[in-house]
Amino acid sequence: MVRFENVGMRYGMGPEVLHDVTFAIEPGEFRYLVGPSGAGKTSLLRLMYLAHRPSRGLISMFGTDVMMARRHELVGLRRGIGVVFQDYRLLAHLSALDNVALPLRVAGAKEEEVQDHVSELLAWVGLADHIHALPDSLSGGQKQRVAIARAVITRPRLLLADEPTGNLDEMLGQRLLRLFEELNRIGTTVVIATHNQNLVARNPHPIMALDSGELQLGAAMEEAG
């Protein structure tokens, strides 16, 4: 599903922030991406959700070589990936419903299906009463659930979440994880970047550990086992 081989990445002309990253993720997996702040977790996710092109190496998403892909082919790949951004990236001028509906609308879905589908999902994440609320009027946890709903509305094959429990207390963090595990059970491949040790310890899943831009795959996997 995801394959990286000797991938290097840099921002503009800056230094390399990821070096020789090699790994593969199979369909249906649930993985943590851990490492200290600045290790390169967000950068690695950016490569996976195709916001950035690698400076070297090979990346294959759903069997398509990203470096060789044309611009319009990337659109199709992106529609298979749901992302929960660290800062949510909700559009402040759109209601919760319109934010969550966006991935369907950009893909040209029929409006009557959009309305029903989105209301249903917002109810499922406990926001039935806030469908028309603007993001700024929602609490951190509510915004996060809107962001998650937007990430999964198209039933993506791959779900990427960047520090999703960052601003949540222990209990909300646990509930969120249950949600991700639920999605994983119905077939979504999940990758969660986090530096929350407790969360990882209480909900064990395979780990990829990053340090200073290098993947410490073997060691970390054993540790989690």
Add this chain to the structure above:
Amino acid sequence: MARRSAAVVPLGRDAPSRFLPWIFALMVYLAVLALTGVLILHAAVERWQRGEVDTLTVQIMPLENESEEARMAKLRSLLGDVEGVSGFRTVAQSETIYLIERWLGAGNVPSDLPLPRLVDVDIAPGYGLDAETLALRLQASLAGVTVDDAKLWLDRLADFGRSLELLAVAVVILIGLATVATVVFTTRMGISIHRNVIELLHLIGARDGYVAVQFQRQAMILGLRGGVLGIIFAVATLYGLRHVAGRLETPLAPDIPVAHWAWGLLAAVPVVTAVIAMVTARLTALRELAKMP
């Protein structure tokens, strides 16, 4: 409960959304005036060029020893016999003085200045009567008679009119280019203001075409809004001009009510502006978006 959803890229709140309609309005206003100028000039130049003169002016210079009244009576009877003369009118002496005063200033026409008597002669079409023929006919029986047509003068006027026409067309083209440049600039500005929103749209699977639609729709709305404003001001101005021109009562003043299709052409200006704005915004957006990852 079909709520109207808000624009995905909030362009409506940007500064350009406030000033762009006024710029479009100004462009449309200027373009409509320039185009009206072109249409009027075109019709007038055509008329002038054909050199079709339907009035000639006969002048009788005062002679020392002959009674003016007798010569005028002679002239009237001669004109009555010429085939192709459909009518004539003696210009009142006060009118002649008025015409000269325009050059010399009011009250500066000396009372002893020998003034010619003028007769406006209407020519019926189809007889091939021109100034030269009429002059020969009249001079055979009457001394001190000349006949003027405006042919030479009209030719020069037609040349001048054609140059003005080209100038006005150039002005319309420049206005179009300025409109395009404005839209290119504001579209680029919009893309850089909303770079974050656009990146997000791309990441959730939007094609460039979807993003471009946001910009082209906004440009079209603003273009139409400005265009309607501009045409209202332009029509008001034209009606004002027509009113003023109507009071001039000079036969050479060009008619402002041009053909019906010409009015249609003018009414199309705001629509054309909106379409130019829309297409420009789309092409600019697509070009800029292709540079994004």
